[in-house]
Amino acid sequence: xxxxxxxxxxxxxxxxxxxxxxxxxxxxxxxxxxxxxxxxxxxxxxxxxxxxxxxxxxxxxxxxxxxxxxxxxxxxxxxxxxxxxxxxxxxxxxxxxxxxxxxxxxxxxxxxxxxxx
Numbered sequence: 001x002x003x004x005x006x007x008x009x010x011x012x013x014x015x016x017x018x019x020x021x022x023x024x025x026x027x028x029x030x031x032x033x034x035x036x037x038x039x040x041x042x043x044x045x046x047x048x049x050x051x052x053x054x055x056x057x058x059x060x061x062x063x064x065x066x067x068x069x070x071x072x073x074x075x076x077x078x079x080x081x082x083x084x085x086x087x088x089x090x091x092x093x094x095x096x097x098x099x100x101x102x103x104x105x106x107x108x109x110x111x112x113x114x115x116x117x
Contacts, residue, residue, distance in 0.1 A: 002047040003039065004068055004075050014068055016044060050078035058101055060084055 005016040018034055021044055030038070036046060047068045055062060061084045068077040085100040 002077070003044050004047050006043045006045065008043070012067070014047070018044075045075050047075045047077050050076045052079050053081055055081045058084070058105065059097075 002014075003016045003018070005013040005021075007013070018039070021039070021042055022028075022030060025042065039045065049064065052062060060081050062079045063082050065078045065080050068075045070076075083097075085097045085104070087097055088095055
C-alpha cells in the first residue's frame, strides 16, 4: 500500500512509507500491526489508484499521476492517458506516429505467434 504524509502546513511527502514514519519518529513505539487510525494520527494516509480510464492501448498508455489528489476525503493517484508514440527524427528522417504504430503492431503479432507456437 502506498501512503502520503500530510504535514501540519499541508505540504505533502509522496511516496511515504511506514518504515519512513518509524525513522522520522525514533522515540515512538509502534505496534506490530499499525492501523490506519494510528497512521492518520501522524498525518499519514493511504493512497489508492484511481479507476483506469478508457483508452486505446495501441496509440495510448496509462501512467500514474505524479502527485496524488484528495478526492472525497480520500487520497487517490489518478491514471493519466498519454500518447504511446510521438513523432521524432531518426537519421535525418521523420518517423511518424503511424509508422511506429505499424512497427508496434508487427512486434505484438510476432510475440503472440511465438507464444502460441
